[in-house]
Amino acid sequence: MAKKTGNPHVAYPQNYRFILDQPHKCEQQKPFMVIIVPVAPQNIEARNAIRITWGSEELVRDKLVLVLFLLGSQSGNETLQEQLQNESEEYQDLLQSNFLDSYRNLTIKTLVMMEWLNRNCPQASYGAKVDADVLLNMKNLLHMLVSLKSLQRNYITGLVLSGNTVLRDPSSKFFVPHEVYPKPRYPPYPLGMCYIFSMDLPEKILHISRHIKPIFIEDAYLGMCLKSLGIAPKKPPNIGQNIDLDALLDSLIELKCWAWLSKRQERETQKHASQTRFRGVHLVSPRLVCVSSRQMSYNKSFLVFLLVPGTALLLYLCYSPMTSGQNKKEPQIYPLPKRQNTTASSKDPVNEEPEIDTVQEEPGLYHVAYPRKYKFIIDQPTICEQQKPFMVIMVPVPPWDAEARSGIRRTWGGEKLIGDKVVLVLFIMGLHSGNDQETLQQKLQNESQQYQDLLQSNFLDSYKNLTIKTMMMMEWLNRSCQQAFFAVKVDADVLINMNNLINMLVSLNPxxxxxxxxxxxxxxxVIRNPFNKFYVPYDVYPRDTYPPYPLGMCYIISLDLPQKFIQESKHIKPIFIEDAHLGICLERLGIVPTNPPNIEQFVVTPPQYSRCYYSGLIAILTDNTNQMTTYWKDIHSTSNPC
Known part of the structure; x- marks a missing residue:
């Protein structure tokens, strides 16, 4: 049994384990940076506030960012644990270990964070620890890291404290006696509110922590580990500063207001700003990366992002880029890898595509950057002309998910001829962002040469860009496959029964x-709850309900529609909910989606597996590739026919 530690120390190392985990999150998403937010289990308010503010920015400066919340346990509170389990299933962003969550155990929480990063996320470039009461400016943080040019090692930065005195007053919250730490000052360390580190450090910190008895002051203990490793924390390029009101107002043009600020919140903010006295209040530079609410006075009844009265003034004076149309960010250029035309003969000259045009204003949180002059960098431009398919099935899939593509090829995607009808299955994707971008791109080129079923465009592949992916699918179908009769869009986790699908389409005569x-x-x-993944504010879409649309898991279109969708999208600012956007386009076109002959053949929440029941369906949502493969093999088994 592990020895019980004294008051200034903490119980680490011990065999803690994760009871809520996301072990494959980094492998799946390949983030550039992982941000871990230590938070109390009961503090769902803080987690939700981060999810709808800076934590919702998954894609910043073409870099993928992953935000996760780390918490311990609270013994005896079964109701809270059940709530956490439900929250984890909904958001998939909770990490919970079985140490007791308390202030005195913050060092345990920090080292458990290092354990998780070292085990599950070494492929990321950087990690960051951010307190739950910190407002993070993601754009500035990513700009700082990208400006480092090369990937750093032995790197940790933040608000570095040097020569911080060890407190010997027993009445102080941070009291540490001489026998625990005899030196008068701690080594340099970044303040715990927000620090950033290279991903080679977690393993080193874990190793050295086995030789240094941890104290409860987590950031000071981190400094002790760094000193033993011979690593000095670095000050960031701009450590930040306090400025007066005049300087702040002069710099407003450089600020970006939160686009999710609702009209009601704007009115409350304006009222608050008009009642606030600014004389003598220190305001924070807009160039700052992290700002802690513990360093400032703020009214806790307001939202988390109203950290200081000065912030309230900023929100009052700034326009939302979603509503004003005046707040434009600097143009952004998407990278364009070398085009790979896998169907062209190696002897044929391939015309180089021109570099992509500079992208116009960024679309904000709820719209997507379309239309734009995206290009296909992996293409199959003549495959429909060669195969003359009756039906083309397009499967949107992330570039890194080779497992999903292989699973489909081995199952329903391998059924190329149903009766006398030729079926063509293609996978469509965008660009990957991460340290392994070049390696993955080479693998995709090799995969495309082997299977000749990949389409890749040069938009950044992310959940928020699904509408772009859908519209690029429409562009490809309109340009390269008008001779087919039908096109089908199918999510990668959907099991398709090809025979039933073809039978349904053949019955549509003419x-x-x-x-x-x-x-x-x-x-x-239309979801108006800002905590919901599908939240859309009134100023983006004012109606209470969307027009009719087929669910994005699987829909079928006639091949005259892609061109009409493309034309209509030039007059509609597309929202990020891709199937709802198609419904908006259909309504403007005066087209009503049609129910299939048997709507019960399309199933989102299937019952327990039954071979005979599943054999009669067309599209079934599954949990993963393995489950889909198992079901398909059993459905097509020659034994025990229904």
Missing amino acids: VPTNYMTGLVWYGNV
Whole structure:
């Protein structure tokens, strides 16, 4: 049994284990930076506030950012634990270890964070620890890291404290006696509110912590580890400064207001700003990366981002880029790797695509950057002309998810001829962002040469860009596959019964035009809860319900529709919810999506597996590739026919 530690020390190392975990999150998303937010289990308010503010910025300066919350346990509170389990299933961003969550155990929480990063996320470039009461400016943080040119090693930065005195007053919260730490001052360390480190450090800190008895002051203990490792924390390029009100107002043009600020919040903010006295208040430089609310006075009844009265004034004076149309960010250029035309003969000259045009204003949180002059960098431009398919199935998939593509090729995607109908299955993706970008791109080129079923465009592949992916699918179909009769969009986690799908389409005689079918949703309510993944504010879409649209898991269209979607999208600012956007386009086109002959053949929440029941379906949402493969093999088994 582990020895119980004294008051100034903490119980580490011990065999703690994760009871809520996201072990494959980094492998799946390949983030450039992972931000860990230590937070108390019961503090869902802080987690939700971060999720709807800076934590919602998954893609910053073409870099993927992953935000996770780290917490310990609270013994005996089964209701809270059940709530955490539900929260984890909904957001998939909680890490919970089985140490007791308390202020005195913050060092345990920090070292458990290092354990998780070392085990699950060594492929990221940087990690960051950010307190739950810190406002993070993601754009400035990413700019700082990208400006470092080369990937750093033995690197840790933040608000570095040098020569911080060890407190010997027993009445102080931070009291440490001589026998625990005899030196009068701590080694240099970054303040715990926010620090950033290279991903080679977690392993080193874990190793050295086995030789240094941890104290409860987590950031000071981190400094002790760094000194033993011979690593000096570095000050960031701009450590930040306090400025007066005049200087702040002069710099407003450089600030970006939060786009999610609702009209009601704006009115409350304006009222608060008008009642606030600014004389003598220190305001924070807008160039700062991290700002802690513990360093400032603020009214706790307001939202987390109203950290100081000065922040309230900023929100009052700034316009939302979503509503004003005046707040434009600097143009951004998307990278364009060398085009790979896998169907062209190696002897044929390939015309180089021109570099992509500079992108216009960034779309904000709820819209997407479309239309733009995106290019296909991996293409199959003549495959429809060669194969003359009856039906083309397009599967949007992340570039890194080779497992999903292989699973589909081995199962329903391998069924190329159903009766006398040729079926073509293609995978469409965007660009990957991460340290392994070049390596992955080479693998994709090799995969495309082997299977000749990949389409890749030069937009950044992310959940928020699904509408871009959908519209690029429409562009490709319109340009390269008009001779097919039908196109089908299928999510990568959907099991397709090809025979049933072909039978349904063949029964549509003659071949319809302006045709779109699937699991059609009517009167789907627009989500106004800012904590919800599908939140859309009134100023983006003012109506209470969306027009009818088929659910994105699987829908079928006639091949006259892609061109119409493309044309209509030039007059509609596309939202990030891709299937709802298609519904908006359909309504403007005067087209109503059609229910399939048997709508029960499209299933989102299937019951327990039954071979005979599943054999009669067309599209079934599954949990993962392995489950889909198991179901497909059993459905197509020759034994025990239904």
